[in-house]
Amino acid sequence: MSEFKTSDEGLLQVSSLDAGYGDLQILSDVDMNVDDGEYVTIVGPNGAGKSTMMKSVFGLTAYMAGSIEFRGSEIHGKNPESIIHLGLSYVPQNENIFESLTVRENLEMGAYILDAVPDEQIQAVYDRFPILEDRSEQEAGTMSGGQRQMLAMGRALMLDPDLLMLDEPSAGLAPDLVDEMFDRIDRINDAGTAVLMVEQNAKEALSRCDRGYVLVNGENRYMDSGDTLLGDEQVRQDFLGG
Amino acid sequence: MGTSSATGRSRELLARPTVVLTLGGGVLLLLDLLAQLAQVDIWIIGGSLPFSQLANYLWTGLILGLIIGLAGVGLSLTYSILNFANFAHGDYLTIGAFSGWSVAYVIAGLGSLDIADLVLVTAAPSDVGASVASTPVAVLVGLFAAVVVTVLLGLAIDKAVYKPMRNSEGISLLIASIGVAFVLRYLAALLFGTGRLGVTAASQIPSTNVFGVTVSAHQLTILVVAVAVMVAVHLLLQMTTIGKAMRAMADNRDLARITGIPTERMITATWILGSGLAGAAGYMRVLTRGTVGFNDGYLLLLLIFAAVILGGIGSIYGAIAGGLLIGITSRVALVWVPGEFGRPIAFGLMILLLLFRPSGLFGGVETA
Incomplete structure (x- = not known):
């Protein structure tokens, strides 16, 4: 069991996932989970594999190893068209x-x-x-x-999905709209929908979520509550610009 | 901002010699046409063109344009949803023509003529006497048969050829479709021969004279059926869930998949629509042409492509507009050039228009 696995009752449970595009491996041994109603953020530098992680859940990447479970049943290898039937929805970045x-x-x-x-x-x-x-x-x-x-x-x-997956919802928005967007996501989560969000705007995202994952080079680097990550000297220096 | 950039663009266009030549040529042709209609000679322009002659060209061009447009809608749909240019599309028209008229002949001549001659469409047209007026049921059932056979053929070819290549590049699919085109063309030649077969006897088709324009019952049939089918396709794409889903898939395939739109079912629907329209177009072309040959669809394919490209590839409304423009141009060109040059003039128009609007008339509008 990896140190990044925190619950056995997760809504989404990704374990030891290897995935990429064609023969190119991007993610290696990634663990991640989201509980019912939870708000989880994935942050990390460009090219860390954040979007690849999201696409993998929907079967849009080349699966190599590991498992992706939703409500306890394996979903890797399912047709992307059938994933939405399970109760998760995905908003790609572009x-x-x-x-x-x-x-x-x-x-x-x-x-x-x-x-x-x-x-x-x-x-x-x-x-x-x-x-x-x-x-x-x-x-x-x-x-x-x-x-x-x-x-x-x-x-x-x-x-009305159980899990809403958002890839960079604040990308390309004017600064005054970014806060508004995060407020809207807060309200969606408050209404009971679990959120898994990739964000470039790491400080804001971590300050609002329940838990955050820091991905680097396709691997888990940190996982903790948003506030703890924000307060961590190493995380601040390496990923949040001090 | 919009207007100033538009003015800038026109100024830029006017600086190009091709554009100036085109505009100049266009103005000269228009003046010449007016002078010809007015029966006057001024310097190099003018002549004597009866108004009814021009009206006849416009009318036959419109009918040809409707056929091209109908076929173009199918080609455009398969292009935008399957991401490849189907070079076999013309031969789907041929199959529609032969299969539909074979059925129409059997119904029209059963009992009085040899069945083999009817099935192979080799019976004498005047003996069968097939026309909308004398054998309406046969002609109508023939149209349905043309659609059904072409749809079944389109689905079978998809299953056998294109489905195994679903994830291939567009260029591989295009080359495969050229192979399919040859197979279909020579299958038609094998069954029905390489000669041109007479189908309807012009003398047996009622026609009337409207302001000097000869309007036949068969042309009117094409007008009514083609317009009705185009409206039906429009309503299907705009009003029904499956039509909207087809447009969604043409717009953004990955997003359609994660939204739960079933790719294979949409592809099946696309082939049904695209092949059905091709079959109907091929069958109806014989209504005005009076004859059918194994090369007909293939020869028309270039005009269909021209229409689709002119309209903006992927847009069904563009395909209709492009079809009408290509059809009418190829006929009106006869004011200035002999018959066999109508087609090259239509292609010339396509090239010229693309210089002005590289993405076609409806390009970038993306209506699926």
């Missing part, structure tokens, strides 16, 4: 909306696996992000960075 579809159509696609379009769930997303209701018939590709990010999150929330 190209995370259907640009040529309208805002409302994007949300409808978020609920594609349901038999009928859940109007009340669309309304719930509109209540959370009112700008999306105003823009519901607009082509998504014509929206600003912040609005796109809200749409991407709204799309991922359509099935």
Whole structure:
């Protein structure tokens, strides 16, 4: 058992994962877990494998070894199309909306696996992000960075997932929108949805999450509560710019 | 900002010699056309072009354009969802034409003519007397047969050839599709021969004269069916869940997958739509042409590609607009050039337009 494994009752439990692209290995022996309702952040330098970690959960990388369990059942090797049925949703960092579809159509696609379009769930997303209701018939590709990010999150929330995975939600946002975005994520988490988030904005992310992982060169380096990591002299110096 | 950059762009365009030549040539042709219609001769321009002649060119060009557009929609759909240019698409038209007319002949001539001659479409057109007016059921069932056979063929080819190559590069798929094209073309030649077969007798198709334009019942059929099918495809893509999911997949395949949209089911839907449209286009082309040959679809493929590229590859509305433009241009060009040069003029127009709009008329609009 690795020192980074903290719970046997996790929602998402990644153990000794090796993964990459083609023959190129990016992650080696990575452990990570998220409990029900928990807010977990992954930070680390560029090229540490943070996004690769997220993609691996959804079967979008080359799996090499280890295990990825969701609610106790193994999900590696499953078709990416079937992962969303298990109760986890993923917002990739780039190209995370259907640009040529309208805002409302994007949300409808978020609920594609349901038999009928859940109007009340669309309304719930509109209540959370009112700008999306105003823009519901607009082509998504014509929206600003912040609005796109809200749409991407709204799309991922359509099935009311147990775990929401966010890759760099603050990337490309104007500084005054970054705080707002983190507040929104806090509220999603407060409503009971577990969050696994990769963030470049490490200080802010660590100050808001329950626990954080520091990944370096595709390996676990630190794991602790967000506040402890923020207070750690070594972590501050190496990864948070002092 | 938008306007100033637009002015800057036009100024930049005007500095290019090709653009100036094109505009100059275009203006000259337009003046010449007007002078010809006015029956006057001024210097090098002018002549005597009856208005009805021009109207006839426009009308036949529109009908050809609808066929090209219909086929182009299918090609564009398979391109945007499967990420490769299907060079066998033209031969899907051929298969649709032969299979549909074979069925139409059997229904129209059963009992009175030799069954083998009917199945192989070798019976004399005037004996069978197939037309929308005299044998409407046969023609309609033939259309359905053309669609069904082409859809089944499209799905079978996907399963046998393209599915095992699903993760290959677009260029490998393109080359495979050229192989498929040859197989289909010579399969048609083997069954139906390499000669041109007469299908309908022009004298048996009712037609009427509208302001000097000859409008046949078969042209009207094409107009009605093609427009109805295009509207249906539009509604399917915009209003239904499967249509929206197809557009989503064309837009962003990875995101579609993690959203739970089943790739293989969307690909199947794409082949059904794309092949069905090709089959219908191939069958209907015979309605105006009156004959069918094993090379027909292949020869039309270049015009279909031109239409799709002109419209902006991947856009179905672009394919329709491009088809109409290519069809009408290739006919109106006959005002100035002999018949066999209509096609090169249409391609010339495509190249010129691409100089102005490299991504095509609807390029970047991405409507799937």
